[in-house]
Structure formats: C-alpha cells, structure tokens
Amino acid sequence: MNYIEYIANPHRQCAIVAHGGLWNEAPENSLLSIRRAMEAGYNVVEIDEKVPSLRDVFELTCNRIFIHLDIKHRHVIPEVLDYAQKMGIEKQVDFWADLKTELDLAWIKANITTHNVPFIARTHLEHDWREQAKLALELKPLICEASFRDLSQVDAMKQQFHDAGITLWVNTIHSVASPGFTDSAALEDPDKVWGRLLRAGFSAI
Template identity: 35%
Template sequence: MKYIDHIADPSRSCAIVAHRGAWHHAPENSLAAIENAIAGGYDIVEVDIRQSADGVLFILHDDTLERMAGIDRIPEEMPIAEITSLRLRMADGGREQPFTTQTVPTLEQVLETVRGRIFVDLDLKDLEMMGIVAAKVKEMGMADQVDLKARAGTPEALAWLARQKGIDGIPFMGQAFFRIGSAEETAKAVIAARPFMCEAKFDELETLAGQHERLRNAGISLWVNTLDPVSCCGLTDSAALADPDAIWGRMMAAGISVIQTDQPAALKAYIEARRA
C-alpha cells in the first residue's frame, strides 16, 4: 500500500511513528533501530537527514557527533567515509551509553532497508536539501513510501514551497502552529499547500480539534508529537506512560490519527487495548 493511501484509510487505527527508530535497544537513527521499528509493527519511522562534505546524504540528528559517536566534530565538514566509519552509542547516546557495532547510515542504506516494509518520515536538518533528497528518493523508486515536510501554515511558507523544484510526486506533510484567533487562517494556508498530512502544534488541544473536520474534509490527517522536548500543553510521552487515556486517548478523541513518540511499544499496547 502507498503511504498516502495508508494514511487516508478510514478503517486504520491511530498510526504510530517511531521517533529516530525504536531506539531503546539500539542506537537512535541506526539501521538496527529501524529494524526494531519494523519488527515492532509500527507504521512510520522518523529519521534525520544531513549531507556530508562530499555531498552524500546520511542519518544523524545533532549538529555534532559528540552525543552519538563521542566526537566533537561537525559532520557536514567531514567526508562520508569518515562519518560512516564511526560507531554509535546505544539508545539516545551520551557518555553513559556504551558504543555498539552500529555505524552512521547513509540515506541510501536506510531506504534500501525499509523498502516495502515501513513508511519513512524524512526530517531534513537543512530544508535547502529538499530537492537533493527528493532526487535520491526518486532515483531509488521510493516516492510512494516516504514523506517530505516543511512549514505550510502561513503565506510566507506557501511562497517558499512554491519555489521548491523536483519535490512533486513525493507525499508532502505540512507543518503548522494552530493558535486561538488565527487557527482558521492557518488551516486555510495548510489546505492551500495540499498536503496529505499536517504535523500540528497548538496553544490548546481544543484549538486544533476545532479545525479537524475542516482539514479532514480536505483529505488532510493530523500528526502530533508527544515527544517530551517538543510536545504541546504537557501532552508528553512521560505523562502518557502514567495515564495514557489523558494523553494519547484525549488526542485521538480530538481527531489526531498519527502520533510520533519515543514510546512506540507503549502506544501500540494502548491502541490494541482500546480495540479489545
């Protein structure tokens, strides 16, 4: 099934996005973490993309290699052979985590790993890479399995999108912040970008819920993050582990049908329990 068709399927359960892979038993953004996400039966895996000094796309979140590889260097200033030789620390890294046999993967390796197995959210650390990333995705015949994303909730964001070349044919996810007083204008701008999904932030969950029907009628599903550092209104993974009904259940009731989490196993168990 194509990514767009899966998200549009009205019969599906809330889709689970494994943030940087399922990384509790493997280094984040590693091939092993992606394999864990596939084995876990999650819908989507999110990975972070950067470009080496010699122009190769690779997977890493941070601006430096310190947290995950123990080297305080800027990866964009290094050749890909040096980057991909570095061993990654376990889980989310840091000095307390041991090194593993996993190394920094290239985007090409990731796309080959996921082919026909799981959908992929491509988080570009530099949006000016969008055309380059799109070209690689098309070259590998993976356009139906990934998404590209960028801001889409303002006229300025729409103008920027209009200038991007070569991204047609790849599912696009708009990103927007819904605030009381301007939520309708934000929804209008998002709809104009014609995404299949919207990664939404909000000042109150009710503000976003008020736009759900309008967006749904335009064929746009809602994606929200419960990641502790970037969640809205205290709707965090940590709170969800203590009271999933108050966090994940409340979000689903508001019309959110895609949740990105650092606790994909717990979210899956919760969704399955609701269906039982």
C-alpha cells in the same frame, strides 16, 4: 508500499511513528534501531540527520515500513526527493517542512507538492491559529503535523481538515510536544493524553 494510500485509508488505525527507530534498544537513527522498529510492527519510522546514509536506510526499509524524513534544512529537500525517486522509494517516504507564511506556501508548492509525493506541513496553531489553519487548508497537504496551545484549537478546526482530506499528525516527544501531551505523561494516563488526541481528530502519533 504507498504512503498516500495508507494515510488516506479511512479504516486504518492510528499510525504509530517510531521516532529515531526503536532507540531504547539501539542507538537512535541507527540501522539497528530502524530494523527493530520494523520487527516490532511500527507503521512509520522517523529519521533525521544522524542516519548512517540515505542509501543504507532506503535499502533497509524498501517495501517494509514508511519513512518520515525529518529534514532540518528545507533547501536540501529537492536533492533528497530526487534521490528517493532514483531509488524508486518516493511513494514510501514523506517530506516535511514548516508552513507559517505565504512565502512558505509558495516554496512548498514550487519544490515539493508538484512532485506528487507524500508531504507533511508543519502547522503551528499556538498563536494566530486561524491564519495558520487557513494556510494549511489552502495547500491541502496529505498531512498536517499540528502543535497547539490548547487542544480546543484543533477541535475547532478538525472537521474542516477532515473535509479537505488532511490527516492530523501530532508529535508527543517531550522536547517538542504541545503542553501536557507527552509520551511520558501518557504512560501515566494513556487516555488523558493519547485518548484525547485521538478524539480531537489526530490519527498519527
């Protein structure tokens, strides 16, 4: 499996990310919840610090599903990246970090993107959104996970992101979603939430 090729495919459908696996059928981040997500046909599974062990997760998912590694503290990313390479799974997992400042940009370039692995830049468009978008466009990551105050901020930039080859990803989990764009709201009116996000240029939810 090749995460970069999958994300870059212009003909793919929107990637659906199972946050913590299929946690309504098994404990969040458990091997069972990850297995259930694979069986259900999800494209990507998100995992964070509650996983049993990286080795168990990598062995279970090898060549079966893409993995979004939500690593809470970026200083451990180089160690995790090295371990993924040793297990031969580095083309199947992504690495994620905040991109808010020039210092963040320099750290990401020095520690992640030089390894040619899938990278997600966490881009905050809520306030100084033009400056935040400028940082992302300078880095040109595979993916930007963008949050926003108003969807028009994304709409104004989506063509520039597209031209730079950057895929837009959005988190709709209630605790971190942009205002009004939650999965719970989408269950009431899918087009008002998921539909609007797709039309705004997002292709991973």
